Amino acid sequence: MNDKALTIIKWIFDIVLIIVLSFMYYLNEPVNSPRVIYIPEGSIGKIITQMHSKNYNVSKLDIFLLRIFGSPQSGWIDMKTTLNSRWDFLYKLTTAKAALQNITLIPGETTYIFFDQLAEQLRLDRDTLKKEYALQTNQIEGAFVPNTYRLPMGITEKVVIRVLLNESNLQMKKVSQKIFGLYNEKKWFQFVTIASIIEKESANIQEMPLVSSVIYNRLKKGMKLQMDGTLNYGQYSHIKVTPSRIKEDTSTYNTYRYSGLPENPVCNVSFNAIRAAIFPAKSDYLYFMRSKKGTHDFSCNYSTHLDNISRATK
Incomplete structure (x- = not known):
C-alpha cells in the first residue's frame, strides 16, 4: 500500500474518530428539565419542538435519536432528577412513567381545604401552593372544577396549580x-x-333549582339571604355556623349582616350547581328548612317557615 493510500485511510479514520467523539460528547451533554414533565400526544418532531420552546437543551438531531430509542410515551414522565445526560434524558422519555395519584376535589369544597389535600397527598408545600394560586389567577375562590384528577408524584407547586387551572378553565x-x-x-x-x-x-x-329560586326571589325583594352556607367559606368549610359566629363574622360572606351576594364564591362548584344558578326553578319560595329526612321544606311565607322549623326541631 503506497503512502497516498495510507494518508487517505488515516484521514478517513481521523474523520470517523472526530464524528464518534463528537457524537459521544453530544450524548453526554447535560439536559436541564423539571423532574416531572408532561409529554403530549403527537409526532416525535412535535414533541422535540415543544421541548425546545420550553428551553430544554434539545435539537433536531434528537428527533433522529428518539427514532432509534423508540417513540416517547405521552403523559407524565418522572425524570428522577432535574439534570440528565442527553442519553439518559432521551431514554427516559421512551421508558419512564410517573407514579400517578388520584386527587378528588368534591363539589362544595373550598380552595383553602383543597390546598391542604394537595399538600398532603402530593407532598407539596401548602404556602407555595397558595402563592402560586395567587400568581396564576385573580379568582379568590371557585376557580377549580370539582373532579378526580390524576396527578404525578414529584410535580411542583407551580405546575400543579397551572394544570388544575388550565383543565378547569377549559371545562x-x-x-x-x-x-x-x-x-x-x-x-x-x-x-x-x-x-x-x-x-x-x-x-x-x-x-x-329550588334553592336557586329562593336566592333570586330574596334578592329581588331586597331581603338578606341569611344563609348559613355562605359562612362555610375558606377554613370554615366544615365548621358548624353558630349564633356567635353570625354575630362576630364581619366578612362579606356573612349574609345575615350584609345584603346581596358575597363578593366572591364560597367554594368550588359542580356544573349541576352552575346550571341551577343559570336556570332557577320558577317559584315564589322565600324560605327553606332542613327536615328530619335530610331534605328541605320550602315555603313562601314566614309563618309556614316557622311551622317547618318547629317540626324539624321537635
Whole structure:
C-alpha cells in the first residue's frame, strides 16, 4: 500500500474518530428539565419542538435519536432528577412513567381545604401552593372544577396549580359556550358565586333549582339571604355556623349582616350547581328548612317557615 493510500485511510479514520467523539460528547451533554414533565400526544418532531420552546437543551438531531430509542410515551414522565445526560434524558422519555395519584376535589369544597389535600397527598408545600394560586389567577375562590384528577408524584407547586387551572378553565369555557355561545369570565363567576351558595345549601341535586329560586326571589325583594352556607367559606368549610359566629363574622360572606351576594364564591362548584344558578326553578319560595329526612321544606311565607322549623326541631 503506497503512502497516498495510507494518508487517505488515516484521514478517513481521523474523520470517523472526530464524528464518534463528537457524537459521544453530544450524548453526554447535560439536559436541564423539571423532574416531572408532561409529554403530549403527537409526532416525535412535535414533541422535540415543544421541548425546545420550553428551553430544554434539545435539537433536531434528537428527533433522529428518539427514532432509534423508540417513540416517547405521552403523559407524565418522572425524570428522577432535574439534570440528565442527553442519553439518559432521551431514554427516559421512551421508558419512564410517573407514579400517578388520584386527587378528588368534591363539589362544595373550598380552595383553602383543597390546598391542604394537595399538600398532603402530593407532598407539596401548602404556602407555595397558595402563592402560586395567587400568581396564576385573580379568582379568590371557585376557580377549580370539582373532579378526580390524576396527578404525578414529584410535580411542583407551580405546575400543579397551572394544570388544575388550565383543565378547569377549559371545562368552564366548554359549558359556558354550550349554554351562552361564548365565555365571559366576569359574568361566569357571578353565576359561580350564586352556584357556590346553592352547592353549600342544597341537600341534593334535585333541590338545587329550588334553592336557586329562593336566592333570586330574596334578592329581588331586597331581603338578606341569611344563609348559613355562605359562612362555610375558606377554613370554615366544615365548621358548624353558630349564633356567635353570625354575630362576630364581619366578612362579606356573612349574609345575615350584609345584603346581596358575597363578593366572591364560597367554594368550588359542580356544573349541576352552575346550571341551577343559570336556570332557577320558577317559584315564589322565600324560605327553606332542613327536615328530619335530610331534605328541605320550602315555603313562601314566614309563618309556614316557622311551622317547618318547629317540626324539624321537635
